[in-house]
Amino acid sequence: MNDKIKSNIQYTNAAPILAAVDCIIFGVQENELQLLVFKREVEPLSGQWSLIGDFIKKDESVAVAARRVLEEVTGFNDIYMKQLHLFGELNRDPGDRVLSVAYWSLIRIDQVHQSFKARNHESKWVSFNKIPDLVLDHNEMVNMAIQTLREKARFHPIGFELLPAEFTIPQLLMVYEAIYNRKIDDRNFRKKILKSELLDRLEKKDKSTSKKGSFLYKFNNETYKKLQKEGYYFDF
Amino acid sequence: MNDKIKSNIQYTNAAPILAAVDCIIFGVQENELQLLVFKREVEPLSGQWSLIGDFIKKDESVAVAARRVLEEVTGFNDIYMKQLHLFGELNRDPGDRVLSVAYWSLIRIDQVHQSFKARNHESKWVSFNKIPDLVLDHNEMVNMAIQTLREKARFHPIGFELLPAEFTIPQLLMVYEAIYNRKIDDRNFRKKILKSELLDRLEKKDKSTSKKGSFLYKFNNETYKKLQKEGYYFDF
DNA sequence: TCAAAAGTGTTATTACTACACCCATGT
DNA sequence: ACATGGGTGTAGTAATAACACTTTTGA
CATH class of the missing domain: 3.90.79.10 (Nucleoside Triphosphate Pyrophosphohydrolase)
Known part of the structure; x- marks a missing residue:
């Protein structure tokens, strides 16, 4: 063709x-x-x-x-x-x-x-x-x-597309708050996103925004594909 | 212009x-x-x-x-x-x-x-x-x-677009089963759709598919617009 | 009277919301 | 030692999923 x-x-x-x-x-x-x-x-x-x-x-x-x-x-x-x-x-x-x-x-x-x-x-x-x-x-x-x-x-995890491959949860939260232009509860967001297993925590921390430093994560595309097949949808 | x-x-x-x-x-x-x-x-x-x-x-x-x-x-x-x-x-x-x-x-x-x-x-x-x-x-x-x-x-009530203006709940259920190509629980479907108040029951029945007859409903567009504003979404 | 479709309730489980304090660290 | 942002848990409420029997009526 x-x-x-x-x-x-x-x-x-x-x-x-x-x-x-x-x-x-x-x-x-x-x-x-x-x-x-x-x-x-x-x-x-x-x-x-x-x-x-x-x-x-x-x-x-x-x-x-x-x-x-x-x-x-x-x-x-x-x-x-x-x-x-x-x-x-x-x-x-x-x-x-x-x-x-x-x-x-x-x-x-x-x-x-x-x-x-x-x-x-x-x-x-x-x-x-x-x-x-x-x-x-x-x-x-x-x-x-x-x-x-x-x-x-x-319903699709595209917030990650607005972040570098390695990012922190506070960064991800900020992206969703920016997209929807409203506050999202910190603890509930964390619970939900971590329970989904869409994020892999790395052994590194990003210390650029706080003294304590925040763990870096990356998006797990395999989990995503698996969840998608099962009809899972991502909802913030 | x-x-x-x-x-x-x-x-x-x-x-x-x-x-x-x-x-x-x-x-x-x-x-x-x-x-x-x-x-x-x-x-x-x-x-x-x-x-x-x-x-x-x-x-x-x-x-x-x-x-x-x-x-x-x-x-x-x-x-x-x-x-x-x-x-x-x-x-x-x-x-x-x-x-x-x-x-x-x-x-x-x-x-x-x-x-x-x-x-x-x-x-x-x-x-x-x-x-x-x-x-x-x-x-x-x-x-x-x-x-x-x-x-x-x-997330949008478009099943109604596949039915006449007046329809029965079994018909609506059938449409959703056709769209998704799977069985949907009868009682839960009814409960959910009726609770939403998106349907107005008419005083008539459709007796074309059963001896008992099934109540006719119509879609309430005002309720839909109101729910939409409140961020409601329709989920089957 | 019986066949065929319509209609109805309860319970267990899961997901969601709201909310306040301690932790780690660099200055 | 303190200021800053990172991280955690619980309890009440709401939504969901699974499940079986009774009702109506025309033939």
Whole structure:
């Protein structure tokens, strides 16, 4: 199936349409869920805040296009990324009829620290509750993404995607508090997450945030797969 | 924003691509989740089983295109329908480079009884566990849709979308058993659904399936909205 | 009268919530 | 010695799962 494309268009009644990807990039910093926004570089609306995106090339798949855009700005190609929705209102883009498929992604705190601004685009992190006006329907995309992130986080262990591979329980708690924007009971959180056996405790401690130091854990993907098969779901 | 389209293409670097919608139509019949499949009418692969779909027109939104396709085959325009995913692998369609956005929909049993075959296409219902080989990546679409349906049904009361406005509890139970393909305890199901106050009992009974007759209920959308605000979720 | 589906309650177990104090350590 | 964040346990409440018999009525 990989080299079957014919050069002549067989579907003669159909009209081709421009198609783009836009990336919603989330991170957690300063105890808050944050969004990475960019200065738009093309007309119309050049200079306004925007999601990062690009047109899909004729010879690349949608998934590859999304990865390409994300990798171009972050430098990473192993980032958690999910398709959100295809936005296809007729006049969503005053520049032309353009379909846009939005992807949302979660960036790890340690990766965040490498400076993104070095990479080709003017950008900044903004708190999810102070998102500026963005071009086109990008605010709508972001709102849908936040809702999807919250739904997903409730039953799938994606909080880990926002942390380095080795993390502490207080860090993980902070991520969930940031995602849901509410306090979560410390002791109950611990009990629940440790009982699930989704975390393996390491022999090391992270002493960067306290004198006592906090044990480092890593996510146990084998347990996760096993629990998933049994119909377990993760609920915070 | 509604009449801003310019006739000249401003995005000069971008290549337009064909875009289509495909509809995954679910119903419940004979205690099983069923899928409506169609004989494909265009080359290539004409005559093989397929989802129903069409190209998106240059002057219609994606959502309108999906409604149009669904209404053309069913005659109904108030059917529950959600966007599933944009499928965009390079060579997913041997006829050309085509993006396809899949939608899934739930058809009510009473609507199903109006004969679809009268409406322009050769079609049949197939049980979800005996789905034939479909053209292109349509089997992949269906599998993703079943999974999404199950996830959605677990926390959103969409079982009702597969039933007439007035239904009995045994019917509703049957729908959930069909979606999850497993037995659900009768008494616990009743207790849970009645305690939620999502159902209003009518003074009528449906005597079509038993001599005793079973009370008819309807879904209380006001209670649902109220519960939703309070963070309630529906879990079977 | 009997077959077929509708309807009903209890108990044991498990999960959840709310809540306050001690621990370890670097300064 | 003290300030800071890390770590722990219990008890009351609510939700869940497992389980079997009676009711109604048309044929």
